[in-house]
Amino acid sequence: xxxxxxxxxxxxxxxxxxxxxxxxxxxxPSQPGRLADVPSFGRGIGGAESNVACxxxxxxxxxxxxxxxxxxxxxxxxVETIASxxxxxxxxxxxxxxxxxxxxRTATDRGTDTHEVAYYRAGSAASAMSPENVxxxxxxxxxxxxxxxxxxxxxxxxLALLRDLTAPRPGRPLVSFDVNHRPHLWRGGEADASVLLExxxxxxxxxxxxxxxxxxxxxxxxxxxxxxLPEPAVVVVKRGSAGATVFSGATVFSGLRPGPRSSNAGExxxxxxxxxAENAAAGExxxxxxEGAGLGPDTVTLVPALRVDVVAAVGxxxxxxxxxxxxxxxxxxxxxxxxxxxxxxxxxxxxxxxxTDPPARDHADRLAALDDDAWGxxxxxxxxxxxxxAPEEVRTP
Numbered sequence: 001x002x003x004x005x006x007x008x009x010x011x012x013x014x015x016x017x018x019x020x021x022x023x024x025x026x027x028x029p030s031q032p033g034r035l036a037d038v039p040s041f042g043r044g045i046g047g048a049e050s051n052v053a054c055x056x057x058x059x060x061x062x063x064x065x066x067x068x069x070x071x072x073x074x075x076x077x078x079v080e081t082i083a084s085x086x087x088x089x090x091x092x093x094x095x096x097x098x099x100x101x102x103x104x105r106t107a108t109d110r111g112t113d114t115h116e117v118a119y120y121r122a123g124s125a126a127s128a129m130s131p132e133n134v135x136x137x138x139x140x141x142x143x144x145x146x147x148x149x150x151x152x153x154x155x156x157x158x159l160a161l162l163r164d165l166t167a168p169r170p171g172r173p174l175v176s177f178d179v180n181h182r183p184h185l186w187r188g189g190e191a192d193a194s195v196l197l198e199x200x201x202x203x204x205x206x207x208x209x210x211x212x213x214x215x216x217x218x219x220x221x222x223x224x225x226x227x228x229l230p231e232p233a234v235v236v237v238k239r240g241s242a243g244a245t246v247f248s249g250a251t252v253f254s255g256l257r258p259g260p261r262s263s264n265a266g267e268x269x270x271x272x273x274x275x276x277a278e279n280a281a282a283g284e285x286x287x288x289x290x291e292g293a294g295l296g297p298d299t300v301t302l303v304p305a306l307r308v309d310v311v312a313a314v315g316x317x318x319x320x321x322x323x324x325x326x327x328x329x330x331x332x333x334x335x336x337x338x339x340x341x342x343x344x345x346x347x348x349x350x351x352x353x354x355x356t357d358p359p360a361r362d363h364a365d366r367l368a369a370l371d372d373d374a375w376g377x378x379x380x381x382x383x384x385x386x387x388x389x390a391p392e393e394v395r396t397p
Contacts, residue, residue, distance in 0.1 A: 014062060015062050015063075015064050015088070015141050015142040015143070016056065016061040016062045016063060016142060016143050016144065016329050017052070017053065017056050017061060017062075017063050017064070017142050017143065017144045017145075017146055017176075017325060017329070018063075018064045018065075018066060018138065018139055018140075018141060018142035018144070018145050018146070018173075019049040019050060019052050019053040019063065019064070019065050019066070019146045019147075020049055020065075020066045020067065020129075020134070020139060020145070020146070020147055020151065020165070021047055021048060021049030021050065021065075021067060021126070021147070021148050021150060021151045022047055022049075022067060022068075022101060022121070022124065022126030022127070022129075022150065022151065022154060023045060023046065023047030023049070023050035023065070023067055023069070023078050023082065023126075024045070024046055024047055024078075024100065024101040024102055024103055024119075024121060024124075025043060025044070025045060025046075025074045025077060025078060025100060025101075025102045025103075026043075026044045026045060026046035026102070026103055026104075026105065026354070027041035027042070027043060027044075027102065027103070027104045027105075028041055028042045028043075028044050028105070028107075028352065028353065029041055029104075029105070029106055029107050030042065031107070032106070032107045033106070033107075034106065034114075034116065035104060035105075035106055035116045035118060038106070041104060043077070044353050044354065044355075045077070045078055045081050045082065045354075045355075046103065046315075046354050047067075048148045048150055048178065048180050048317075048318050049065065049067075049146060049147070049148050049150075049151070049318075050065045050067065050078075050082050050087070051315055051318035051319070051322070051354055051355060052146055052178075052318050052321050052322045052325070053065040053082065053085075053087045053146075054082060054085040054087055054355050055318065055319055055322035055323075055326075055344060055348075055355070055358060056322050056325060056326055057085045057086035057087045058085055058086065058357055058358055059322070059323075059326050059344075059358045059361070060361065061326060061329060062088070063086070063087050063088065064087065064088035064089070064090075064091065064138065064141075064142065065082055065087050065088070065089055065092065066091045066092065066134065066135065066138055066139055067092050067093075067126055067129075068092070068093045068094075068095055068125045068126045068128060068129050068133075068134075069092060069093075069094060069095070069100045069125050069126070070094070070095050070098055070099040070100040070124070070125045071094045071095065071096050072099055072100055074099070074100035074102060075094060075100040075125070078100060079092055085355070090138075091135045091138035091139075093133065093134070093135070094125075095125035095128060098123060098124055098125040098127070098128055099123075099124060099125065100124065100125055101119070101120060101121030101124035101125075101126060101127075102120050102121070103117055103118060103119040103120060103121065104117070104118045105117045105118075105314075107312065107352075117184075119184075121154075124154075126151075126154060126158075127154040127155040127157075127158060128155070128157065129151070129154075129155075129157060129158050129161055130157035130158070130160060130161055131157075131160055131161050131164045134161060139165065140171075140172070140173060141173075142173055143173055143174065143329065144173055144174045144175075144176055144325060144328075144329070145165065145172075145173045145174070145175050145176065146176040146177075146178070146321070146325065147162060147165065147166070147175065147176065147177050147178070147199075147203070148177070148178045148179075148180045149177070149178065149179045149180045149181060149182075149193075149196045149199065149200075150180045150182055150185065152191075152195060152196065152199060153182060153185035153186050153191075153193075154185070156191075159191055159195065162199055163199070166199050166202035166203055167202065168202075174204045174205065175202075175203040175204050175205070176203065176204065176205040176206075176207075176321070176325060177199060177200055177203035177205070177206050177207070178206075178207040178208075178317065178318075178321050179196050179200060179206065179207065179208040179209070179212055179213070179216070180212075180317070181193055181196060181209075181212035181215060181216040183215065183216075193215075193216040193217070194216070194217065196216055196217075197216075197217050197228065197229075200229055200232065201229055201230075201231045201232070202231070203232055204232055204233050204234070205232060205233065205234045205235075205236070205328075206229055206232045206234070206235045206236065207236045207238065207317070207320070207321050207324070208225060208229075208235070208236070208237060208238065209237075209238040209239075209240070209317070210222065210225070210237060210238065210239050210240070211240070213225045213228075213237075222237040222239065222245040222247075225237050226247040226298065233248065233249045234246060234247070234248045234249070234334075235247045236324060236338070236341075238317065238320065239305075240305070241305055242304070242305065243302065243303050243304040243305040243338075243342070244302075244303050244305070244320075244338050244341070244342075245300065245301070245302050245303075246300070246301040246302075246303070246334050246337075246338055247298045247299075247300055248298060248299045248301065248334055249297075249298060249299075299334070301334045301335055301338065303335055303338035303339060303342070304375065304376060305342055306342050306343070306346050306375075306378055306379075306380055307378065307379040307380070308345075308346045308349050308350060308379070308380050308381070309350065309379070309380070309381035309382065310349045310350070311349065311350050311351055311352055311382055312349070312351070312352050312353070313349060314348075314353070314354055315348040315353070315354030315355065316345040316348050316349050317345070318348075318354070319341075319344040319345045319347060319348040320341040320342065320344060320345040321341070322341075322344050322358075323337075323340040323341035323342070323343060323344030323345065323358075324337045324338065324340065324341035326340060326344070327339075327340040327341070327368075332368075336368045336369070339367070339368040339375070340364060340368055343358075343359060343364050343367055343368065344358055344364075346380045346384070347359060347384075347385050350380060350381060350382045350383070350384060350385075351382070356385070357385060358385065359384075359385040360385075363385075363387075
């Protein structure tokens with residue numbers, strides 16, 4: 001087995017989530033239109049896994065990002081910007097030869113025919129990640145290890161790394177996997193997108209869109225997706241405007257490691273997050289009762305999406321994953337985990353870039369606790385995260 005010897009993971013950890021993947025400098029257009037017509041671009045950062053880390057850190061969790069960047073100015077910008085969100089970047093490695101990846105994109109929705117992305121990432125520092133050159137002691141130190149299918153597509157070495165990290169091993173942290181199928185990354189490679197199904201089946205928590213499951217695997221419908229992914233304890237099927245369907249087995253993460261202030265598996269929050277302790281304790285008790293019982297029959301939870309006045313449809317999937325993971329760390333029920341995912345996604349959808357400050361926790365908790373009718377009436381637009389109470393919330397009984 002590559003990497004460290006089995007059994008080196010700690011029983012308790014000061015890190016909630018470790019995210020591994022490539023982050024790039026992104027150039028955002030100053031106006032709509034074709035890349036050929038855009039006169040100038042603003043600089044930002046982009047990367048599915050680092051986006052998740054930044055969102056979790058902004059939400060008050062202890063998040064770390066592990067990656068590889070060039071020994072260049074773009075690498076400096078990435079590490080400094082990600083660290084500015086409160087993310088631990090101490091395990092990021094610098095490549096003295098390979099460059100940091102960059103990309104340019106248009107302002108249109110990724111799902112439209114007019115959307116353009118020009119990547120300059122071939123041969124990037126991140127594409128050289130392998131089981132031999134990443135710090136396993138840092139990767140395995142968190143309560144959750146969050147991975148993405150994007151990494152698997154970067155190179156054969158990166159695929160080998162993900163296969164090793166998703167392999168069963170004693171003391172493995174809970175492994176979260178966002179399929180993140182990007183068709184252009186798989187063209188001409190040694191592997192194809194079918195390998196994403198193999199990786200997903202080895203993980204504990206899987207995020208996958210209905211559309212990408214059909215495109216990558218030819219699988220149609222939430223039930224069929226779960227049938228193709230029987231091993232993960234939780235499968236979150238994202239259904240666009242229809243919301244999300246979650247299939248959760250009986251254990252619902254009984255193996256989630258304790259944080260530094262907890263003796264069991266539900267709560268990893270600082271003292272400032274004590275408001276979630278009651279819900280966390282209930283989740284821990286359920287997990288403890290189910291431990292050793294196997295996955296058992298699924299509980300199926302359907303949660304409608306929010307109505308959102310979209311500014312830019314980028315980064316929402318990463319934000320959804322961050323919101324779901326945040327609520328998981330807090331031990332919230334599955335419905336609230338999904339609602340926090342929707343709320344975190346709504347925060348990103350109502351700004352131009354991939355990242356933004358999440359709503360205050362008490363604000364998000366109030367919205368996530370709305371009854372079904374009030375949730376269905378909720379409509380969020382630009383600036384909603386800064387409001388103490390959304391107008392729709394005020395009108396609810």
